[in-house]
Amino acid sequence: MPPAKKAKQKETIEETSLESSDPTINKPRLRSLSIKNFRSIGNDEIKIDLDDIVVLVGPNNAGKSSILRAYELVMKHGSKECQLAISDFPSSQVNQSELPEITLETIVYDNSPGDQWITLTQEGEQLVKERWIWSSPNKDPKREGWNINTQDWDDKVPWGAPNIANSRRPQPHRVDAFSSPELQAQQITKLLLDLLQEKVKTIKSDQNQEKSDYENIIDTLKNFQSKVVESASTDIKEIEDEVSKYLDRIFPNHRIKLDAKPESDVEKTFSPFKSNPELSMGVTNGYYSKIENQGSGARRTLLWSTLKYLSDRNDKYENTRPHVLLLDEPEICLHPSAIREARDVLYELPQLVNWQIMITTHSPVFIDLSKDNTTIVRVERSEKNIECTTLYRPETAKLDEDDKKNLKLLNVCDPYLHEFFFGGKAIVVEGDTEYTAFSMIKNKYPREYSNIHIIRARGKGVILSVSKVLKQFSKNFAILHDSDTELTQDNKKNPSWGLNNSIQDLRTNTGIDINIIACKTNFEMAIFGEEAKYEKPYNALKRIESDPKIEKNVKQLLDSLIDISKKPPANCIRWSQINDLK
Known part of the structure; x- marks a missing residue:
């Protein structure tokens, strides 16, 4: 491809956004997640069809948490958090014929990344497929896109750089079953802070202006960044040369290289809020202490209070980015009387705002088949592999209104x-x-x-x-x-x-x-x-x-x-x- 054409393609990718300017257009959503050769998941690929709510059931140590981790992992692409440890490879060994691989399918509705990346489903929806492969521990994975023109995986990926691509997909929120108090506090705080960040991005000093104030600030930072890099290039070269002269006296034929490239994700360099916000809890007009210093029951209750707020906010933030909640064992630390309310919160969340939910659970109380948006997947470990069986999907069950009423009543009775x-x-x-x-x-x-x-x-x-x-x-x-x-x-x-x-x-x-x-x-x-x-x-x-x-x-x-x-x-x-x- 000629250089000019390459530059033009890159420019198009950077300007593409899956979030439509038309609020009546649906937000992107995840359709499926496929995993192979990751932790206890072997060479036989498992595929999870995603719904508004996916409930993963099965015995302990069957691989349910690894499935939750898989989506979070690919969303960390571009950071060290996306790198695997040797223990994440099958049998803790690197086998080039059985490398860890995660495939993600996303449904998009507007501003697609290019016709070559779009597969039309039977329902007429636009599907984008991406794949990540890890060839060694402690290194970034290789990301590929499915090109419908060649019917093969392509190094030229949809949406370009990882930070740009990640911003086009639903944002993950992972809550582990047994996270440390500090991490649990961070998870809860992040849920609330993300709401504020999204709201900030919609502020306009003048409603007639094309972009929000936040977007204008980011554009200004990008322009300033380009000027800084251009003006500093000579100084960087001088620093490298001069320091290398002194270095060469002690270590002959050695020199330094100063990597002062600009931050690719400019938004990381600017936030209207402090970088490490703190969340505290206490008695009204009394002493407030950090969340990580509270008991496990209090932290878990605060998590559900936060999720309840998210589900109740309805369309208050209707133009915000879609999200995915990845929740391990939601029944932990909940009083029996609170479990049903917690279940109702989860089922309300996708109905009112742009959320998808994937949970692991050992409690049948967290399953409600009277709703039309729930898929049940059983995860089991065989002698050689992890197996996933889709037990229930609403579109294939074809429950009528009487069936839903019957199941709802049964939920109440039992x-x-x-x-x-x-x-x-x-x-x-x-x-x-x-x-x-x-x-x-x-x-x-x-x-x-x-x-x-x-x-x-x-x-x-x-x-x-x-x-x-x-x-x-x-x-x-x-x-x-x-x-x-x-x-x-x-x-x-x-x-x-x-x-x-x-x-x-x-x-x-x-x-x-x-x-x-x-x-x-x-x-x-x-x-x-x-x-x-x-x-x-x-x-x-x-x-x-x-x-x-x-x-x-x-x-x-x-x-x-x-x-x-x-x-x-x-x-x-x-x-x-x-x-x-x-």
Whole structure:
């Protein structure tokens, strides 16, 4: 490429901004993150499809925190924080055929970086792909862009220099589970300071002026910087020559080189606020101490207070840069009564402002499927690699409004409903009585049923809503329901009987093996021979405890739900046609 053309391309890149001047245009957002050969993640690439909210679940030490670290890492490109330690390489060794690699896909809506970098998705959105590769520890990675013209990775990257490119992507905010008090204080302070910085950048002395006052100051600094560099070049050369003369007397053939290049990110040289702002907390009109001197519970509560403020600010800063919150184990140090409120804060954040969220958690309370913006990903460690399985995506689940209402009510009744996302075989039961009976069997034989999760739907219709979710990621699960009767006691059509057709339809054209068993006409009648009028769960416990035959039948029913080859007890039927239930 001729020099003139190169200069022109560079100028275009520097002037490009993904943040549209039109406030009605969406801000850029992350679509996916792919990682390979990084820490415990091996040569088999893992890919995380990003939503407004991504919840990473899985056992301890499975690699969830490494996924959060990956995005933060590439956003540090251009600084030493982007350099890897030898321990970040697979097996703490540098293998040129298995180098750490992170790929990021960003959706842009306006002022794209050039047609050669834009891939159109099936939805018609503009997609930009970038890749970072680390060839050795303690050195900057190589960054590449996907060029659609050559259908290959290209050294000529979109958006140019790292600091310019980073300013075009959503800004990360990482909050580790066990950060030091000092680092936690910095993380909270940075969240608040970033808001102020964004506001400062929008100030205009005259609303008719083209650029903000901040932009004009940066432009002035750039011009001044160019003049300084130009005028100082002779002085730099003189310093190098003169000092090198004295150096040569002691170390022959040695000289110095003074690297006094201008700071590429001019914004680093100017801030209207002090470089190290402090955040303190204390009793009103009393003593205030630094956040890092507060207890862990107080620091974590302050974090949630800050996030709550961000979610409540609505469109107050609607033209600000988009953000990504990377949060490790949000349940840590929270009182049980505060966990649900914390979950609500997270789900409100993307709805009101330009935020995406990725969290790791061991708490099912932080999952709310009644929302349309949540993806659940299970992270597990195999013998050789880390594996990621997308368990749930709203666009594929296709929940209707009744389903969302059902799941929302279940969240209220049972905050641990979503434990099935964390592993194990799922069995959906209709009510409290069978849930209690099976729980008693599980407690009596803990080793035999340690990997079994009983989901209490609390209603026949809700079974359908829960099953839509399970069909997303489970190739086999079980359903236990009451057959009910075709007619009610007053000889009218029974709506509960009609739901049997819907349960039967769950197996249609899905390729999923659903083990469906019905109790005639309900669980109590099938197992106990009679239906208790009051305190049904307690009555079930007493009957199972006092009658070995009943306990045997309940265990047989549970075993037949776990293993489709096992026969259920009398009055319980594994059915496929409605006539089987009559």
